Amino acid sequence: MFRLLRGKGPSHIQRKAQTSLRYRRCCKCKQQLSLKLKLKLKLKMGRGRGGKNRTQRKHFQQNRENVWKQPRPESLPSSTNLFDIQNPDFDHYYKEQNIVSPEEWDSFVQVLRTPLPAAFRINSRFYSGPNSSLENPACEVDEGDDEDAIKSLPWYPDNFAWHSNFSRMQLRKNQALKRSFTVVSSDCYLAAIGRATAAIDYKVPPLFLDVHSNHIVLDMCAAPGSKTFQLLEILHRSTKTGSLPDGMVIANDLDVQRCNLLIHQIKRMCTANLIVTNHEAQHFPRCYLKTDCDITGPDQHTSQLLFDRVLCDVPCSGDGTLRKAPDLWRRWNTGTGNGLHNLQISVAMRGLSLLKVGGKMVYSTCSMNPIENEAVVAELLRRCEGSVELVDVSSELPQLIRRPGLKRWKVFDKGNSLVSCKEVPKVRRSVVLPSMFPNGGSYRDIDCNGNCDVNGHSEDGVQTVENPVMHVFAEEVSDFPLERCMRLLPHDQNSGAFFIAVLQKISPLPANLVKTRKEVDNQHVESVNHGNEDVQVLQINPSESTHEEVCEQDSEDNKNEPKTADFKFSPVIDEEGYSKEAQEPHNVENIANVTPSKRKLQIQGKWRGIDPVVFFKDEAVIKSIRAFYGIDEQFPLDGHLVTRNSDTSNVKRIYYISKSVKNVLELNFSVGQQLKITCVGLKIFERQKSREGRSVECAFRITSEGLPLILPHITKQILSASPIDFKHLLQYKNIKFADFVDAKFGEKAANLMPGCCVVVLGEGNKTVAESSIAIVCWKGGASLTVMVTSIECQELLERLLMRSDKVTEKGSSVQEEEPSNNAEDVEQESNGNSQDVEAA
Numbered sequence: 001m002f003r004l005l006r007g008k009g010p011s012h013i014q015r016k017a018q019t020s021l022r023y024r025r026c027c028k029c030k031q032q033l034s035l036k037l038k039l040k041l042k043l044k045m046g047r048g049r050g051g052k053n054r055t056q057r058k059h060f061q062q063n064r065e066n067v068w069k070q071p072r073p074e075s076l077p078s079s080t081n082l083f084d085i086q087n088p089d090f091d092h093y094y095k096e097q098n099i100v101s102p103e104e105w106d107s108f109v110q111v112l113r114t115p116l117p118a119a120f121r122i123n124s125r126f127y128s129g130p131n132s133s134l135e136n137p138a139c140e141v142d143e144g145d146d147e148d149a150i151k152s153l154p155w156y157p158d159n160f161a162w163h164s165n166f167s168r169m170q171l172r173k174n175q176a177l178k179r180s181f182t183v184v185s186s187d188c189y190l191a192a193i194g195r196a197t198a199a200i201d202y203k204v205p206p207l208f209l210d211v212h213s214n215h216i217v218l219d220m221c222a223a224p225g226s227k228t229f230q231l232l233e234i235l236h237r238s239t240k241t242g243s244l245p246d247g248m249v250i251a252n253d254l255d256v257q258r259c260n261l262l263i264h265q266i267k268r269m270c271t272a273n274l275i276v277t278n279h280e281a282q283h284f285p286r287c288y289l290k291t292d293c294d295i296t297g298p299d300q301h302t303s304q305l306l307f308d309r310v311l312c313d314v315p316c317s318g319d320g321t322l323r324k325a326p327d328l329w330r331r332w333n334t335g336t337g338n339g340l341h342n343l344q345i346s347v348a349m350r351g352l353s354l355l356k357v358g359g360k361m362v363y364s365t366c367s368m369n370p371i372e373n374e375a376v377v378a379e380l381l382r383r384c385e386g387s388v389e390l391v392d393v394s395s396e397l398p399q400l401i402r403r404p405g406l407k408r409w410k411v412f413d414k415g416n417s418l419v420s421c422k423e424v425p426k427v428r429r430s431v432v433l434p435s436m437f438p439n440g441g442s443y444r445d446i447d448c449n450g451n452c453d454v455n456g457h458s459e460d461g462v463q464t465v466e467n468p469v470m471h472v473f474a475e476e477v478s479d480f481p482l483e484r485c486m487r488l489l490p491h492d493q494n495s496g497a498f499f500i501a502v503l504q505k506i507s508p509l510p511a512n513l514v515k516t517r518k519e520v521d522n523q524h525v526e527s528v529n530h531g532n533e534d535v536q537v538l539q540i541n542p543s544e545s546t547h548e549e550v551c552e553q554d555s556e557d558n559k560n561e562p563k564t565a566d567f568k569f570s571p572v573i574d575e576e577g578y579s580k581e582a583q584e585p586h587n588v589e590n591i592a593n594v595t596p597s598k599r600k601l602q603i604q605g606k607w608r609g610i611d612p613v614v615f616f617k618d619e620a621v622i623k624s625i626r627a628f629y630g631i632d633e634q635f636p637l638d639g640h641l642v643t644r645n646s647d648t649s650n651v652k653r654i655y656y657i658s659k660s661v662k663n664v665l666e667l668n669f670s671v672g673q674q675l676k677i678t679c680v681g682l683k684i685f686e687r688q689k690s691r692e693g694r695s696v697e698c699a700f701r702i703t704s705e706g707l708p709l710i711l712p713h714i715t716k717q718i719l720s721a722s723p724i725d726f727k728h729l730l731q732y733k734n735i736k737f738a739d740f741v742d743a744k745f746g747e748k749a750a751n752l753m754p755g756c757c758v759v760v761l762g763e764g765n766k767t768v769a770e771s772s773i774a775i776v777c778w779k780g781g782a783s784l785t786v787m788v789t790s791i792e793c794q795e796l797l798e799r800l801l802m803r804s805d806k807v808t809e810k811g812s813s814v815q816e817e818e819p820s821n822n823a824e825d826v827e828q829e830s831n832g833n834s835q836d837v838e839a840a
């Protein structure tokens with residue numbers, strides 16, 4: 001019976017679920033997962049992480065492996081048996097494009113069919129140790145493993161990126177390797193290290209952007225945020241503990257869910273220099289103060305939002321990630337790249353128009369396809385008519401092996417290869433664009449003899465002449481210096497594939513490319529009329545937005561914060577897999593009609609479903625915070641605090657923003673809140689009540705995220721604990737004053753004002769201000785309670801154990817006793833989200 005079933009192949013349901021799974025995994029560039037498929041998948045795969053669902057998933061996977069297992073070609077590694085890892089169309093296409101020489105082809109595809117080795121990068125913001133100490137961790141690998149098993153990447157600055165010869169799967173399975181990775185990690189603190197990832201080459205584009213700490217940077221298609229993280233790291237690199245860089249990053253992405261992911265990832269960065277927005281990048285608002293566009297005026301940098309640097313990491317077909325996502329082999333076709341070409345140009349053109357003169361933009365994709373790469377860059381240069389230059393960066397990162405961009409390529413459409421736009425039948429002109437060809441062109445210019453194109457095709461694409469004189473067109477070669485573009489190929493340094501071009505704006509763009517605000521607004525209206533979902537037209541007039549409405553749906557400050565994101569917002573996915581704003585019931589206009597309820601809806605901001613950004617100006621509260629924690633005057637609070645709640649008497653969370661972010665927010669208010677801001681600043685204070693109802697002098701506690709920033713500036717409510725007491729606090733979470741090993745510490749704790757306080761790890765001669773490890777606590781009537789989640793306590797304990805020579809109770813296990821949860825006094829309102837805490 002069993003054999004019979006297997007012989008029949010996967011059941012109908014299994015097949016559908018498998019397809020959906022593969023489909024879902026590959027929609028990195030926001031592609032077409034239909035809502036129906038997603039729902040079906042959920043039903044079949046179960047939800048959440050519960051044991052039952054996991055078991056179901058395991059059985060499902062086992063089934064799938066049985067069903068899909070095929071005889072493996074000998075040359076292929078064992079881990080690649082799940083998916084077909086070849087595609088004749090792919091081979092034909094890239095052989096024709098000559099992306100590698102014919103002699104190299106075999107080694108190129110062979111490497112492309114192997115899993116990508118694991119790699120990781122160290123977060124320099126939180127690692128202050130000497131980079132040299134990270135050298136040669138490979139000596140830890142035993143069992144005769146290759147001594148180069150784990151090594152630093154020679155091209156990555158400061159030894160901060162590491163690469164192994166093993167896939168993530170192999171790492172997980174091989175104990176020796178796993179141990180080695182852990183040793184590397186422990187050297188520089190777990191928190192400082194990114195998860196082992198499969199692709200360090202994705203980290204290359206920001207390295208060519210030449211970002212300085214005072215730069216205003218736009219990351220146009222930013223989610224899930226790995227490059228935003230890197231950009232912020234560069235900005236913060238040379239700033240001192242407790243201070244902020246002058247620059248900032250605006251990280252934008254169209255996809256709300258992916259924006260949430262980005263926000264979650266970037267929490268680790270503890271930055272006040274970030275705004276996350278949610279726009280179509282090709283329509284990113286200009287935030288221009290004047291009615292007419294005069295971008296050459298002297299006040300151009302203060303009256304409008306222009307950027308020193310733009311990262312344009314566009315949505316792409318992603319065939320450079322085949323090693324990481326082998327399921328792409330099956331789905332690969334020429335139409336995907338062709339279909340994205342126009343969007344990629346639009347996004348990049350918008351980036352160039354938002355760039356300051358003199359500024360730089362990096363255009364990048366994880367695709368090998370020239371239609372998404374060189375063709376886009378050539379079209380940008382064509383449209384900009386000399387105002388933008390392709391920068392030669394061949395002398396930068398010399399150890400990074402790269403190849404020059406292509407100067408010639410073909411366009412494939414429906415199996416035909418075309419070398420010039422003159423060959424394109426009229427019926428295909430809406431999909432095969434002149435800009436895809438090396439020399440561009442225009443269909444208007446090339447039409448010949450009325451309705452016929454040069455091949456004798458009539459408008460419907462049918463050949464009208466029995467034996468037309470076929471024109472033979474020479475392969476076009478681009479005149480632009482496209483060799484300055486960079487192609488990273490997998491077999492050059494055992495990586496994925498990537499494309500990067502660095503552009504510099506050397507003068508204002510030609511006038512015909514600069515749209516006035518009116519034109520941009522009209523364009524939005526048009527795009528909506530054509531079914532395009534540019535959300536900007538959905539905005540509510542500020543005048544409409546100040547109504548108080550009644551609804552169950554509440555603001556950020558009125559409900560529990562989810563673990564993964566700071567802002568509340570229910571996205572929906574449309575049939576094409578594009579997320580939209582949920583329009584019901586979040587939408588203010590619908591709200592009143594939908595759910596009259598007793599709960600008060602806060603005053604909505606300009607954007608539907610998005611909490612407003614409001615400067616927090618309550619002087620009494622600000623004063624009480626400053627006085628309670630003894631915050632020095634060098635740490636400005638006025639104008640640097642924002643909330644997401646216009647009901648200022650009911651604010652629960654306060655976010656800290658840098659001066660650069662403050663300037664942008666002020667401009668944004670002046671221009672009628674054109675930016676749709678999903679997240680801004682660093683959560684620094686949170687309202688906290690005593691569980692016993694005891695009154696405390698300051699209603700706001702310091703958050704764990706905000707602690708690294710404010711730590712050097714607080715002079716009150718701060719204590720230094722011995723390593724053993726610090727460790728006990730993390731272990732037991734709540735300790736009575738009399739129970740501390742160091743009785744003096746217990747006394748000092750008892751003398752603190754009731755409410756929030758900070759405990760730093762006493763390290764030898766270091767003063768409190770110099771300490772780098774600290775946690776937020778709560779001083780109650782008789783004890784001190786840690787305000788950090790269990791997981792984070794555990795992580796911090798592990799870090800301390802790694803420094804075991806400094807912790808006196810060496811060898812005692814973290815697990816020795818379940819941390820008690822007997823917090824006597826503190827009422828946890830927040831989810832305790834924290835980074836506790838190594839101040840940069």
Ligand SMILES: C[S@@+](CC[C@H](N)C(=O)[O-])C[C@H]1O[C@@H](n2cnc3c(N)ncnc32)[C@H](O)[C@@H]1O
Nearest residue numbers: 030221222223224225226227254255280281313
């Ligand atoms: C290649 S990924 C970006 C990866 C990201 N830069 C990183 O390093 O983590 C492309 C992103 O573009 C987003 N996207 C797709 N179309 C967009 C558009 N029209 N405007 C803005 N973002 C878009 C997708 O949601 C996706 O997150």
